[in-house]
Amino acid sequence: MTETPASSPAVVVLAAGKGTRMKSDLHKVLHPIAGRPMIEHLLASAAELAPARQVVVAGHGREQLEAALGDRAAIAVQEPQLGTGHAVQQAEAALAGFDGDVLILYGDVPFVRAATMRAMLDRLHAADAPAVVVLAFEPDDALQYGRVIAANGRISKMVEHKDASPDERACRLCNSGLMAVKAADLFALLARVGNDNAQGEYYLTDIVNVANGDGRVCAVVVTDDPDEVAGINSRAELAESEGRWQAKRRRQAMDDGATLAAPETVWFSWDTELGRDVTVGQNVVFGPGVNVADKATIHAFCHLEGATIASGAEIGPYARLRPGAVLMEKAKVGNFVEVKKATLGKGAKANHLSYIGDAEVGAGANIGAGTITCNYDGYFKYKTVIGERAFIGSNSSLIAPVRIGADAIVAAGSAVSRDVSDGELRLVRAEQLVKPGWADRFHDAMKKKKAEKKG
Numbered sequence: 001m002t003e004t005p006a007s008s009p010a011v012v013v014l015a016a017g018k019g020t021r022m023k024s025d026l027h028k029v030l031h032p033i034a035g036r037p038m039i040e041h042l043l044a045s046a047a048e049l050a051p052a053r054q055v056v057v058a059g060h061g062r063e064q065l066e067a068a069l070g071d072r073a074a075i076a077v078q079e080p081q082l083g084t085g086h087a088v089q090q091a092e093a094a095l096a097g098f099d100g101d102v103l104i105l106y107g108d109v110p111f112v113r114a115a116t117m118r119a120m121l122d123r124l125h126a127a128d129a130p131a132v133v134v135l136a137f138e139p140d141d142a143l144q145y146g147r148v149i150a151a152n153g154r155i156s157k158m159v160e161h162k163d164a165s166p167d168e169r170a171c172r173l174c175n176s177g178l179m180a181v182k183a184a185d186l187f188a189l190l191a192r193v194g195n196d197n198a199q200g201e202y203y204l205t206d207i208v209n210v211a212n213g214d215g216r217v218c219a220v221v222v223t224d225d226p227d228e229v230a231g232i233n234s235r236a237e238l239a240e241s242e243g244r245w246q247a248k249r250r251r252q253a254m255d256d257g258a259t260l261a262a263p264e265t266v267w268f269s270w271d272t273e274l275g276r277d278v279t280v281g282q283n284v285v286f287g288p289g290v291n292v293a294d295k296a297t298i299h300a301f302c303h304l305e306g307a308t309i310a311s312g313a314e315i316g317p318y319a320r321l322r323p324g325a326v327l328m329e330k331a332k333v334g335n336f337v338e339v340k341k342a343t344l345g346k347g348a349k350a351n352h353l354s355y356i357g358d359a360e361v362g363a364g365a366n367i368g369a370g371t372i373t374c375n376y377d378g379y380f381k382y383k384t385v386i387g388e389r390a391f392i393g394s395n396s397s398l399i400a401p402v403r404i405g406a407d408a409i410v411a412a413g414s415a416v417s418r419d420v421s422d423g424e425l426r427l428v429r430a431e432q433l434v435k436p437g438w439a440d441r442f443h444d445a446m447k448k449k450k451a452e453k454k455g
């Protein structure tokens, strides 16, 4: 028999630690993984529980958190930082009047799954009505983690590594730091926690020991995936976390029907969307905001960001798509082509060495090698519009604002600064001089001169 969990929990995210080991001016929890600040990953998972309130406990650098989170979370200030228990106490005012479940998370432990959070809340409402639910894990190396002394899922003691006896240190069940507690219990228990310990801190873990002293049950939920509770304290751990995230995402992409020629060389963003039968070559980087439809091909060494790629389109090798790049069905962008804020219509091609920015390219148009849309005069940006089936000769400069009509031809090497009508040929280059035999006469004369000098 389990009681139904109170409808919506409150989430308290601890983020007041100094993050000293990051050696950074950027707040630790704002460091990105897969292009998204770590705290945003965490809040996204928590959002699956539809939290009634969200409180972030912050100290140093809290302005950065305020700016990043806006009104999505209340910021509670902890100054000075006297321990995890003291940190949670700072959220009390923001939770005034809330009497549901409180889920305590760490801002630097960003990848706890929503299912795990749910399991903790469910356990809190089990028949034995635990006062506190602790999320624990069994790492290969228990290191400095706090230990959870438990039997049959019930905790008899929580002890920090620095305070632990050799026997307690031998225990491999470690505290992730995450807890679920009913609001009414949480602040009453915290009020009774002291700081008489090895670090002189108010330990959140001591609420378990206080509750045990009252004869109440405290329960442990053990995750089978130690990676989900991995904390990030240094740049090296940040990179490791990124690596694990990427490995999972690559696996997901393949499970969803994409071919990755060399998965370990493809880098995704948190929001990358790939369709079925998409092929991704070696060393491709997806920045934020990329959506790739079914059957598109991305050849090796491409960098994409803010791009929308329709079915059957082909990109690269060595192409760069920047924000606002839109490729319609079967459009092609080849090597050393950069596209920014530009749409290439169905089947349009820019196969070599081009810059296409602030532009609309009609269906079936062909952009010759080396074509540049000159979109910027040092002050403002201007648009280039190219009609359907237009042919732009190689090494042309299209000086925006300019419009090239449908079926028009721009001759190679043209610098076009005035609109070209539908079906027109535009040729903007000097008349050619033709001098038959001139080179032969030149060589003869010069060779003769040189021979005379030597002699």
Ligand code: UD1
Pocket (backbone or CB within 6 Å): 014, 015, 016, 017, 018, 057, 078, 080, 081, 082, 083, 084, 085, 086, 087, 106, 107, 108, 144, 145, 146, 147, 160, 174, 175, 176, 177, 202, 203, 204, 205, 231
């Ligand atoms: C804490 C736990 C330990 C657990 C470990 C898991 C306690 C007493 N110890 O230890 O049992 O194994 O996490 O990583 O809870 N924070 C504040 N304010 C403070 C102190 C910390 O907001 O005054 C925040 C930090 O920003 C961080 C989290 O709390 O997000 C944990 O702090 P940290 O110093 O890493 O805790 P540990 O001592 O490692």
Ligand code: CA
Pocket (backbone or CB within 6 Å): 231, 233
């Ligand atoms: Ca830590």
